[in-house]
Amino acid sequence: KQEVTQIPAALSVPEGENLVLNCSFTDSAIYNLQWFRQDPGKGLTSLLLIQSSQREQTSGRLNASLDKSSGRSTLYIAASQPGDSATYLCAARDNNAGNMLTFGGGTRLMVKP
């Protein structure tokens, strides 16, 4: 059974800092891995999706990497801004599991002005 873990659970950084969020998964037979952002009281906003055959994906100040062999993914946020404050979730979609996603517990990020 897939298990996804995110460390740390919470992170506070000053504005402008570059930061890395970590995600680990136990079963490397994944179809893809997706990073989401969740603002308080809201649903999930898709940030990046990395297919199992890819090593990384980039969108603006965000870069996500995937290392299936070690069961790890990272989300790199460059030049953080107060508007980046949110909870960040990673989710693994396993092979032969339809569209079911297994989520980590999330990292709650606060960027201080």
Added chain:
Amino acid sequence: KAGVTQTPRYLIKTRGQQVTLSCSPISGHRSVSWYQQTPGQGLQFLFEYFSETQRNKGNFPGRFSGRQFSNSRSEMNVSTLELGDSALYLCASSLGQDSNQPQHFGDGTRLSIL
């Protein structure tokens, strides 16, 4: 292009009642999945529907059920509500079975059980 729409946004029920939540996926998306989010358990998969058929089911009791209509809209039903069913219920839509495209979520229905 409209996103995933969930109704209602908020719902208050009492123990023993039943509730129906609705989800309209992005136009053209045929797969709809449901998740329960609580502070203690995080996001947990309930079930997935594709072309009106349940394709996958999570580890929830039979009180939780769902269905999908021919226009891909989906409903989930929870019967005999318990206090522990208080949660944010999220719906996600995607293109289809083998799509490597992102899944998109609605803003959820917050269910409170008194």
